[in-house]
Amino acid sequence: MxxxxxxxxxxxxxxxxxxxxxxxxxxxxxxxxxxxxxxxxxxxxxxxxxxxxxxxxxxxxxxxxxxxxxxxxxxxxxxxxxxxxxxxxxxxxxxxxxxxxxxxxxxxxxxxxxxxxxxxxxxxxxxxxxxxxxxxxxxxxxxxxxxxxxxxxxxxxxxxxxxxxxxxxxxxxxxxxxxxxxxxxxxxxxxxxxxxxxxxxxxxxxxxxxxxxxxxxxxxxxxxxxxxxxxxxxxxxxxxxxxxxxxxxxxxxxxxxxxxxxxxxxxxxxxxxxxxxxxxxxxxKDGTIPCTGCGYCVDGCPQHIPIPALFTLYNRVLGQPGPMHKNEYGELCAQGSPASSCVACRQCEGACPQHLEVVEQLKRVTKAFED
Ligand code: SF4
Ligand code: SF4
Known part of the structure; x- marks a missing residue:
């Protein structure tokens, strides 16, 4: 084969x-x-x-x-x-x-x-x-x-x-x-x-x-x-x-x-x-978030945060969004809720096969797109 x-x-x-x-x-x-x-x-x-x-x-x-x-x-x-x-x-x-x-x-x-x-x-x-x-x-x-x-x-x-x-x-x-x-x-x-x-x-x-x-x-x-x-x-x-x-x-x-x-x-x-x-x-060195987009973390999130979509956007702009990216972020969040709504229950971290510190990474996303 x-x-x-x-x-x-x-x-x-x-x-x-x-x-x-x-x-x-x-x-x-x-x-x-x-x-x-x-x-x-x-x-x-x-x-x-x-x-x-x-x-x-x-x-x-x-x-x-x-x-x-x-x-x-x-x-x-x-x-x-x-x-x-x-x-x-x-x-x-x-x-x-x-x-x-x-x-x-x-x-x-x-x-x-x-x-x-x-x-x-x-x-x-x-x-x-x-x-x-x-x-x-x-x-x-x-x-x-x-x-x-x-x-x-x-x-x-x-x-x-x-x-x-x-x-x-x-x-x-x-x-x-x-x-x-x-x-x-x-x-x-x-x-x-x-x-x-x-x-x-x-x-x-x-x-x-x-x-x-x-x-x-x-x-x-x-x-x-x-x-x-x-x-x-x-x-x-x-x-x-x-x-x-x-x-x-x-x-x-x-x-x-x-x-x-x-x-x-x-x-x-x-x-x-x-x-x-x-x-x-x-x-x-790039500092991107090593998320594979598998989506295993999403279903159990009580806040319905579109975690992989937010990480993908963050990586695409390497954490330095322009105004258009902030609009895009707003549209993604409208399907669920923004990164800042995370209540740190850590359900997502238990489900993540990459063992990502999702809560910490969402703080980076919040800082980049919501501050
Ligand atoms: S820690 Fe945050 S992102 Fe993860 S499941 Fe809980 S609320 Fe959702
Ligand atoms: S489970 Fe982990 S790797 Fe998969 S989409 Fe969620 S954060 Fe990314």
Whole structure:
């Protein structure tokens, strides 16, 4: 299999404010181009696009292409199981996912977002044994889990569940040595347990695809023909035990670009790795907020603050807004409430896979746009 996978969590939208307004004709074109160029791996999940991603991939992929020309991954939503507190729910959700996707088996199936909290849920509901049973029944080919916590917990989970075949890790050149995300150490733990790795967030929610002008210039100096995204995806794919790098592609151009340089994948040379280290240093100097825009923090916010949208705007203007940006900020806040309305309940921080200090970051946003 080629090492690039199609992440189905950032599909093109007709209305950028509405995560469910997926541009279906464009998704079909993207799927077709991806397959035409010899790539096969699609990664969806129960929650993506407000719960629509699985059905959309059924219509765009499963119903339009032979089953043996693609591999499909989906995930057991541990967060939903936590809310519902039901054993039967696990089986019902899995059957619903098969129906939504229009398949009778998943090539890859993961427990979604294992962390200290959700691991307790998975243990209580015996979720690892459940997915193993589904594998024995022929409904799953390969079992894994996606992971958003530290290397110590990863070591514990892999020690307690050696039957798992692969892990999906957040890994990119900016987080590689980040003291919170700890991509490098997590990768080493997975390798020590003999597991293959799927990479998520190789471009950190688009941040490494659209870095600051200083970073663009640095990368272009070393290779004027390579897009910033290509540096990030090649960094992840260059790691020996990585068998798949997921890219959440949002338009046909991104599919064309990614499949272009990944068709005949060439690992980064040591000199190119050094360039990514310089880029990471420059990004840290930029002072942008390392939010990936995943939106996990939003639903539980009692103040309905559009957190990722505010962080994206802050990063776009690097914290120095002009009058037009302040208007834009006002429009974003009108959909919920402004950064200054945060009551520091920290629900968002518990939900954030990047372990961001959201409350502190919102103070920076307040200062930039409301003072
Ligand atoms: S800490 Fe602030 S932003 Fe986070 S959930 Fe609470 S009110 Fe919302
Ligand atoms: S603040 Fe964290 S949880 Fe919220 S969108 Fe950004 S990365 Fe995701």
């Amino acid at each position: 080629k090492k690039l996978g199609f992440g189905c969590m950032r599909l093109p939208l007709l209305n950028p404010e509405d995560n469910t307004s997926v541009d279906f004709p464009q998704v079909c074109q993207m799927v077709d181009l991806f397959l035409e160029r010899g790539f096969t791996y699609f990664d969806t999940a129960y929650f993506y696009h407000g719960g629509l991603s699985e059905e959309i991939m059924c219509r765009a992929l499963v119903q339009r292409h032979p089953r043996d020309c693609f591999t499909l991954a989906s995930k057991l939503p541990l967060a939903k199981l936590k809310e519902d507190q039901s054993l039967q729910e696990q089986e019902d959700i899995f059957q619903l996912q098969l129906r939504r996707c229009g398949v009778d088996y998943f090539d890859y199936y993961l427990l979604h977002n294992v962390n200290a909290d959700s691991y307790q849920t998975a243990q209580r509901l015996d979720s690892f044994a459940f997915v193993q049973r589904m594998k024995e029944a022929g409904h799953i080919r390969h079992v894994g889990f996606s992971f958003h916590d530290g290397p110590e917990l990863l070591d514990q989970v892999l020690t307690e569940h050696p039957e798992v075949e692969f892990v999906q890790l957040q890994l990119n050149y900016l987080d590689w040595e980040d003291p919170k995300v700890q991509s490098h150490r997590c990768y080493e733990v997975a390798v020590a347990h003999g597991k293959q790795v799927v990479v998520m967030e190789p471009v950190k929610g688009g941040k490494l695809a659209n870095p600051s002008p200083a970073v663009v210039e640095l990368l272009a100096r070393h290779n004027p023909d390579a897009s910033p995204a290509s540096w990030a995806i090649r960094f992840a794919a260059s790691l020996e035990h990585v068998f798949m790098v997921l890219s959440g592609m949002s338009n046909l151009e991104q599919v064309a670009d990614n499949t272009g340089y990944m068709a005949d994948f060439r690992p980064l040379s040591p000199a190119e790795v050094a360039v990514t280290e310089q880029a990471a240093q420059q990004i840290r």
